[in-house]
Amino acid sequence: MVRNEVPSKGDFRVVPPGSRACVVVFHEVWGLVEHTGDVCKRIGKLGFAAVAPNLYRGYDSILTPAKIQRAMKAVWELSLEERRNREKVEQTLERKGASQDVRGAIRILYDQGFREELLTNAVKSAELARSEFDSVATLGFCIGGGLALRVATKTNKVDSVAGFYGEPPGPEDIGRISVPALAVYAQEDEIINQKVPDFVRAMLEMGKDLTLKTYPKTKHGFFNDTRREVYDRRAAVDSWELTRWYVERTLEH
Numbered sequence: 001m002v003r004n005e006v007p008s009k010g011d012f013r014v015v016p017p018g019s020r021a022c023v024v025v026f027h028e029v030w031g032l033v034e035h036t037g038d039v040c041k042r043i044g045k046l047g048f049a050a051v052a053p054n055l056y057r058g059y060d061s062i063l064t065p066a067k068i069q070r071a072m073k074a075v076w077e078l079s080l081e082e083r084r085n086r087e088k089v090e091q092t093l094e095r096k097g098a099s100q101d102v103r104g105a106i107r108i109l110y111d112q113g114f115r116e117e118l119l120t121n122a123v124k125s126a127e128l129a130r131s132e133f134d135s136v137a138t139l140g141f142c143i144g145g146g147l148a149l150r151v152a153t154k155t156n157k158v159d160s161v162a163g164f165y166g167e168p169p170g171p172e173d174i175g176r177i178s179v180p181a182l183a184v185y186a187q188e189d190e191i192i193n194q195k196v197p198d199f200v201r202a203m204l205e206m207g208k209d210l211t212l213k214t215y216p217k218t219k220h221g222f223f224n225d226t227r228r229e230v231y232d233r234r235a236a237v238d239s240w241e242l243t244r245w246y247v248e249r250t251l252e253h
Contacts, residue, residue, distance in 0.1 A: 011125075012037045012052040014044035021251040022049040022133040024126050026144025028224065029072065029109070030065045031056045035226050039139075046244060048251065049133060053125040055118050055144075062104050071105040074098050080167060080191055083110045122147040123154045130157040135252045139243065140166055141223060145184075152177045160250035162243060165192055165220050168199035180209040182246045184239050186218040213242060 012025075012032065023043045027036040032054040040050035056063045074096050075083050082088045089110065093103050108114050122138070130136045137160045140148030145166020152161045153173040162182035169177070181203070185196060203210040215222065215235040222232040223239060 011054060012040050013050070014040045015049040016044050016047055019047065019049040020133060021135040021137070022051060022129045023137045023139050023247060023251075024122075024129050024148075025050055025052040026122055026125075026138065026140030026147045027052060027055065028142035028144055028221070030068055030142075031060075031063055033065055033226070035224050039141075042240070043139075043247075046247070048247065049129075051125065051129055053121065055121055055147075059108060062101075062108060067101050067105045068109070070099070071102045071109065074102055075106060075110075079194070084112065118143070119147060119150055119154065122151050126151050127155055127157045135159045137162065137247055137251050139247075140164065142166060142221065149181060149183065152179050152181065160246070162246060164223055164239070165189055167192055168195055170195075171198055171202035174199070174202045174206055174208065177203075177208055180211070180246075180250050182211045182243070183213075184242070185212075185214045186220050186222050186235075187214055187216045188218060189220040192220060211242075211246060213239065215239065 025036060025039055025043070027033065032052060036052045040052050043050035074093055075089060078088065078092060089106060093106065126136055126138055136158050138148040138151045138158055139162045140146070141164040143166065145163030146168065147166070148161050149163040149166060150169050150173070151158055153169050153176040156178065158179060160180045164184045165186050168183065185193060200210070200212060215232065215238070218232045218235045219230040221227050221230040223236045225231050225236065
């Protein structure tokens with residue numbers, strides 16, 4: 001289960017004295033929950049500033065962790081493409097007798113306009129951080145993992161990007177990536193992993209700086225220790241060390 005939301009609906013910030021570099025953290029599909037703040041605190045202990053924007057600002061009454069959890073359960077059997085097919089989704093929700101809250105959350109989460117709004121706000125968050133700090137990396141998980149990687153296709157104001165089990169950019173966008181990328185995946189995550197081979201192939205063919213890691217016998221969300229049904233301690237510890245190494249490699253300290 002997901003812990004309660006961070007009390008503030010605003011961004012979560014950790015800024016150690018003298019920080020010259022910042023990691024912008026994009027939250028999971030659950031929203032700006034306590035775990036996101038915990039990640040920021042861990043980054044702060046490394047000497048970097050950390051900022052986690054509330055990407056659901058304006059949708060807080062609809063996109064709550066509890067409603068999202070019920071919504072994701074309702075469409076879990078569908079592929080990413082099917083979840084973006086409104087007719088297919090409506091048929092699935094009707095068959096399962098989904099509540100209006102669930103239907104409302106799903107309609108927003110998989111609306112293309114909403115997804116574009118998320119990316120736009122993610123880019124703005126990274127660029128705002130760059131106006132304050134000498135160097136900036138993005139780090140995201142789940143829906144935020146995809147955003148963290150995609151930011152590099154939309155702006156040159158980041159120095160590196162890192163995404164955990166997020167939908168990767170398509171081959172048509174990869175040519176615009178000019179910074180190092182770290183991509184971390186779970187082995188037992190069929191929906192996301194369907195798109196990983198094309199992403200890796202395009203990154204390699206275009207000579208991009210890619211660090212790729214897949215953790216065996218893990219599921220989507222394995223890094224989040226508040227979700228006991230998927231958390232994998234060994235993979236979480238190792239992937240944090242990988243992230244620490246990566247951030248220190250790619251950012252000015």
